[in-house]
Amino acid sequence: MKAIRVHAYGQPPRLDDVPEPQVTAPDDVIVKIGGAGLCRTDLHIADGWFADAIPADLPLVLGHENAGWVHAVGPAVEHLAVGDAVICHPNLTCGVCGPCRVGDDMRCTAGPNLPGLTCPGGMAELFKTRARAVVKLAPRAAPAEVAALADAGLTAYHAVRKAVPALESGSFAVAVGIGGLGHIGIQCLKAMTAASVIAVDTSEEALKLASDCGADHVIHADGQQAHQVRDLTGSGADAVFDFVGEDSTIGDSVAMLRSGGTYYLVGYGGTVTLPTLPLVLGEITLAANLIGTYADLAGLVTLADQGKVVLHSSRYPLEAADDAIDDLRHGRVRGRAVLIPG
């Protein structure tokens, strides 16, 4: 079958003919890929950023945002049938550790175990995963339309879900950075809470997308955005979701909060540098976020199935993966890029 593989770090991935994956363990599931999301993390993997921290056997099939239909199952899998439309959680989990037993499976102590990084991913015609990672979609669902929910969307949903108890009627939530995660975050906020949503970005096009996604207010980030948020909210926002996470957005986002508010760090790259005195006087909380659980992914695809969350994506044939990668590297992808096997 066709698959997109990294042969050497720093080299473009190649379209190869590879053997089809086979069921070998009782809980194996083979998925016929309907769409595989292309993520900035894939570029980092291909570029070798993780080569030391999480060594992989090359060549490696990329792809951790995978959706399609069940193609074959191992003998212990009774709740999935061939033909079921499915989306795959990006972490393969053990099911028996403490975190797994309370539903906090994203913290499985046997992992991380990530297809497309530690084992073959889903940029291929067929993809092998395990029963515990498979979320059923509604029968009529189009896997290619939701594939990118499996990582980008999941992280945004997970952060928003934590904030639900604090986002009561009359509260304000700010989304900083309206890209692949941010536009899902806004829709989750509108679907799951009564908060008024303020979108902040440097790009007018991004703010247009924010409005389309339901943001109640948009603010052009011109250096005065924290002041503008404080003016709009009166005493500051209850929650700020930073989908960028660079040095510049961190302090700025914290400055948007009311006393007792929470800063949700979603994007990353920068360094948190904050004196303790204002943190204490404002009783600020900083909550970092990492992917989400199996149940989070199930909740998110339900919102998508109900039309409350719509993922903006651009499709490429699997054979055109190099075009997609090139477009992503040069900021030419609108929404998320999704690869579609022929």
Add this chain to the structure above:
Amino acid sequence: MKAIRVHAYGQPPRLDDVPEPQVTAPDDVIVKIGGAGLCRTDLHIADGWFADAIPADLPLVLGHENAGWVHAVGPAVEHLAVGDAVICHPNLTCGVCGPCRVGDDMRCTAGPNLPGLTCPGGMAELFKTRARAVVKLAPRAAPAEVAALADAGLTAYHAVRKAVPALESGSFAVAVGIGGLGHIGIQCLKAMTAASVIAVDTSEEALKLASDCGADHVIHADGQQAHQVRDLTGSGADAVFDFVGEDSTIGDSVAMLRSGGTYYLVGYGGTVTLPTLPLVLGEITLAANLIGTYADLAGLVTLADQGKVVLHSSRYPLEAADDAIDDLRHGRVRGRAVLIPG
């Protein structure tokens, strides 16, 4: 000024000329009434149902759902100005007991202290309340449009707010009885949660109202409603809000729940009669509900100000209170009846 007063239990209330209320205590607030909701509880008061339990001095001005504009304030009131549009919480609270200090003021140990029952109410041109009971409305708000949120709406909001943590994406909430409370409850569920909302009523007109309010599914209560809810939800609803609370709806509502689900008793009148064995096997919770807090009322009027909750009401001049009472007694009021001083 004009006021509607009960002179003798069982006799129709009368339109009287009475002296205007005066500021006598430091935290008194006099409100010029924009609208006073007429509630079935007013009929019960006039009929003498509470004569023994909560004796009142007759004649008594009715009215516990009051909204208008600040007319005068006592010397200790600094956060309200004459002319502010306001709605009045139906319980006068002490501010210093344990429940008041944690925001649970509906359980103020000095009460209940209810205008229209234990002191003069708001079916009048002017109404005296206390600073702690006054919620500011948006400057442009029309008090007559929101007056009935102060009791009927508040109770529905309060019950829904309790359920928010359990009503995640993919969950189902049922509203049983789509009248004055139920139609607010549906709108609160849609504004505050990601749950799918199922409305159940015996009346097609009520179900039409439910759909207008955003219900995702409507079920005509023909005796099979619990079965229909179970079919629709797969394993039962996560939450059922019983806005009726008669013997017939109680058991029926509990039968709609999934294992681990919660029955919210809002309406009342009947008796809960349930064997313990199925309660335990289903690990069912029954949560009774009573009005709501000051903060609940503030949250609800914010939803109304944002257009997320719209109260259906019928207006009557204050002088036509007897017509309104007659219409309410005979089921001829559409939405909530609101009395408007001339």
Add this chain to the structure above:
Amino acid sequence: MKAIRVHAYGQPPRLDDVPEPQVTAPDDVIVKIGGAGLCRTDLHIADGWFADAIPADLPLVLGHENAGWVHAVGPAVEHLAVGDAVICHPNLTCGVCGPCRVGDDMRCTAGPNLPGLTCPGGMAELFKTRARAVVKLAPRAAPAEVAALADAGLTAYHAVRKAVPALESGSFAVAVGIGGLGHIGIQCLKAMTAASVIAVDTSEEALKLASDCGADHVIHADGQQAHQVRDLTGSGADAVFDFVGEDSTIGDSVAMLRSGGTYYLVGYGGTVTLPTLPLVLGEITLAANLIGTYADLAGLVTLADQGKVVLHSSRYPLEAADDAIDDLRHGRVRGRAVLIPG
């Protein structure tokens, strides 16, 4: 091996020689029994109470409160080793349904699947269960001392854990009925909350046990117990745990609550019969309880390992099961009866 089996409903169970259980499925676990708790439910099973609702193949090995050491494991079981001290959760769960995925495995949609009722139990030398039901004990633990935590203790722990957020400093919790569940419940309340604990029972011996378990106050149930609780607490208890659940204790327990308090129904047998008006005026919650989750059992055995929860039990050789049953039927067992294979 030796096993205690029911051959006919209504007949005393018999000590039989039966074949040893064998690993047949990948996640099977065979446990060498260190102790098997004898529970009133076992009498009900032997008496045929469940014959219609949950038909079993006779003869049936009894025993759903099982602890011991791992004897053999199936090929998919990697986290357990032969010789590990373990206790077994009384429900065999699927691991893939919605409730299982969020840690709410006691509501597994594939069950209930209960050893000692729907498949062979643990009143035997060896017992076959599944990996998902096995909780590891500390290496030095004595399984016979904790076996009865697997059902009786688990239910008490589960109910108390729900109440933790409401049982802050200054709160009052009442335990009604200080037997097998109640004495564990008191210890859990003391270990997990800052509440003052009031024990209520008709027996002075039970109240002595309550004091030994850490109860702050004991009240002899002489008909005035609700009044006494109200006097002691000022405004009523925040939580009442009814470990009896008979008609007489239900209304009495609810009468002990403060406004806004919660009644935890743990024992059962009676019928809840409560008019809605006082429930609503007091905004009372009734929370029924059923066993507990895998994580609950893990939490409880940790408390036992730390010496915070001590189970009072009486040991019988497995061969003397008929004596134990006879003692239990006649109220002669002190604490929980535990059967110990020879």
Add this chain to the structure above:
Amino acid sequence: MKAIRVHAYGQPPRLDDVPEPQVTAPDDVIVKIGGAGLCRTDLHIADGWFADAIPADLPLVLGHENAGWVHAVGPAVEHLAVGDAVICHPNLTCGVCGPCRVGDDMRCTAGPNLPGLTCPGGMAELFKTRARAVVKLAPRAAPAEVAALADAGLTAYHAVRKAVPALESGSFAVAVGIGGLGHIGIQCLKAMTAASVIAVDTSEEALKLASDCGADHVIHADGQQAHQVRDLTGSGADAVFDFVGEDSTIGDSVAMLRSGGTYYLVGYGGTVTLPTLPLVLGEITLAANLIGTYADLAGLVTLADQGKVVLHSSRYPLEAADDAIDDLRHGRVRGRAVLIPG
């Protein structure tokens, strides 16, 4: 009467004869001081640290940790009687803003309004406060023994209370820095949760105090303390309370956490400097803490009344305030210093 006043920043406070405070507002309360805690913040105030941020009229009576007996009340105060033993919350709040109405009064929008900083404090024979700041003690309570709970203890209690839901059976909580706040924090953790408590300090004497307060484990901070916590806990602590908050303890404390754990910043002075990548990979939360609410103080004095929290303090006559200040500046105070009017 006698009072300790700051006359010029940087100069030692002086013992002065000043007029007695008088009731002037309806909700004023005059307290006869039984004890006034001396806090490092008092040194900062006397040294002029806050002169720019929060200007005060000099001379200023110091003292924000005040307890005693009601001496006189204003006409609107009905729930306090002369002679009541009381402790005073360190913030004077409005009672009508949004935060006050939900019990989050420490975030009163009219404040901060702090006796001993923005108005006369309690290092005097009599002290004027307001009804909303007064918490009743048990009749037999000794105010001098609990005065220092009003700030130091309150902050520790408040932080621990936030952590209660995460500190279930089997969890680990770490207290870093076992001084005035830390020794209260340990006692609160033991009284309110089932967590195992680990104390970390550089001083053997402090670790001895930690053991006396109930710590389950003590670790001498020798540079390897994060490793030792990880070894002891297996996968890291669920919560770390940093009562120091210097640069050196911040990174070290975060390194003690398990994935998904929370760092509670209580002490302050340093700067949080943490790269986002490990925060995100570990999904770490940082929660800063500021004093506590009125209800927190009520909860804490209940624990003290029940003997679950004991404050270690050293008494000085009010006239010897300069000795106390000198001892505090030179690290010679054991526990908290409390000034006692003659």
